[in-house]
Amino acid sequence: MSIALLGLGRYVEEITEIVSQFSDVIVVEKEGEKLRNFLEKEKGIENLSVVPGSATDLELWKDKINLEELEAVISFLNEEDTLTIARVLRKAFGFKGTFIFVAKERPEGKEFKELKIELVSVPDVLGNILKNLLKGQGVVKYPVGIGLRKGEVAEVLITESSPATYMRLSELRLRNVRVALIYREGSIILPRTDLRVQPNDRLLIVGEPSQIELFINMVTKGVPNFPLKWGVKGIACGVSGEEFDYVKERVKVREWIEEDCSQLKASEEVGLYLLQDERSFFGGSTVDRVFTELRSPSLILRGSHPYENILVSANTDALGFLLPNAVDFARLFGSKVFILFVTSIEKMMTKEEKELLESLKNFVERMRATENVEIKLMRKEGNPVRETLKLLKGNFNLLAVGYTPGRKSGFFSPYTPHVLARKTKLSTLLIPEVYLER
Structure with missing residues (x-):
């Protein structure tokens, strides 16, 4: 040849x-x-x-x-x-x-x-080489001769001080970005959502160039990327007033669009919905519509701003999505974060409750070490809804809950996140558990 x-x-x-x-x-x-x-x-x-x-x-x-x-x-x-x-x-x-x-x-x-x-082209090659030398500084590498050469592929080193250290890949998800491979101690690991990132791992990232930059900033500098990890637009559904202005000033999206939102349409471009708390005897409530229709984060405005103290309910089946997004949200507003986990009495705690409690302790320790946010873990015993609502009557301004889209409370099967979002009088951040990759 x-x-x-x-x-x-x-x-x-x-x-x-x-x-x-x-x-x-x-x-x-x-x-x-x-x-x-x-x-x-x-x-x-x-x-x-x-x-x-x-x-x-x-x-x-x-x-x-x-x-x-x-x-x-x-x-x-x-x-x-x-x-x-x-x-x-x-x-x-x-x-x-x-x-x-x-x-x-x-x-x-x-x-x-x-x-x-x-x-x-010479500019492309030189650009990526200079990017590696000046921007990557040994932590981030951009390939010279792969794909479109526009930054859609990158490799990032996870250091001891990285905010991503020991986090699960499910906690690092961004829309239109994927961890394609993990290099660990000379071996190749195919990514799984439950896999924890270790120090000295090298992550091969592929996706939209702008979203890759968000991912790199998140895992190297801990830069908040909420709600851009979900989408670049914000939808304001018939909201106005001081709380609306307060949120708009701190949550940066490419553009805010004001709509009546008579129908909530799922869209990959939307990073956050701002909603009014509306209730109808026959037509349900805003909370019901969110749990049924939305696969993007939403914030129900109830006038309890400024968000100085945020209570995060850990009694949810969507915890992996809720925690990192709630912390990102808190950093945007300079808020203190309190994670509440309501369990059975200590002598009757199940194995799953004990494991989850230990996981929450590890998460809080990591956040204290790597993120610029005040965070505290609280454990209560008893009924999750009753104990959470009782605590919310104190010095809190916002409730954050995670949910599985399509799941709501039934007459004989209450769904804790749904009940809390309906009964609280505080503004409520709702984070869905969904796969962000297209």
Whole structure:
């Protein structure tokens, strides 16, 4: 198999030496001083051959190069000549191999894609190298020659001081971002949602470039990314007044859209819904609609701002989603966080309750060590709804609950998050348990 290099511009001598280590090399260049100097320097390469002439000449490809043995073509010529050659090879000769254009600037145009020309531009390569040196600082790496080269792939190192250390992958989810692989102690681990991140893990991240930057900031600097991890828009459903302005000032989204929200439509673009607490004897309540219809976070405004003290109910089946989002929300408002877990009396605690309590203790310790937030864990014994509502009558301003979309209370089967959200008089943050990847 062979590789053809078109034009003796900059870098060709170095690239010839590299490519010749694994393939025969054919250099196409017009007769002249440039070609003679090249041959003098590269005379030690045994599997190097030269085809004198113009690469745009149809006869050259027909008579002087064996296209059946040609694996790839790398062009260092100008854009116009490169497209001309690609048309000849693809359309006239049916060449199926790799065609690469090394450009001084990144060219635009549909024809490059139509002719299946891979683009390698000097600014792209230098940009990613400089990004690694200046921004990554050894913790973040951006690949040079993979995909679109627009930042849709990155590798991030989890350090001892990373806010993500010992967190489950389910707690690190962002929309349109995925942890593709984990490298740990020389081994490859396929990600699972319940897998905990360890110090010195390297995470291979793929997804939307803007969301990847959010993910990197989250796991390296602990930058709050609520509600952007869910979506870039905020929907205000018929709300107004001081509390609305208070929330808008602190929750940064790309745009706020005001709607009547007679129907709550699930949308991947929406990061947060702001809702009024409306109740109807026949039509249910705002809380009922949220639990039934929404798969994005929502905030029911009940006038209990400013949110100085937030109570997070740990009696939910959506705890993995609730806790990191509630902490992110608290950091936006400078709030203190109190996590309440109501259990059976100590002597009758189940194995699951004990394990969950231990997990909550670990979470609080991690947050204290890595996040700029005041956080405290409280345990009460008794009925979760009664004990939580009793505590909410104290010095709290907001309740945060997690829920599974579609699940509500039945007459004989109360669902604690649903009952709490309906009965509290405080503004309520509702976090759904959903998969954020598309």
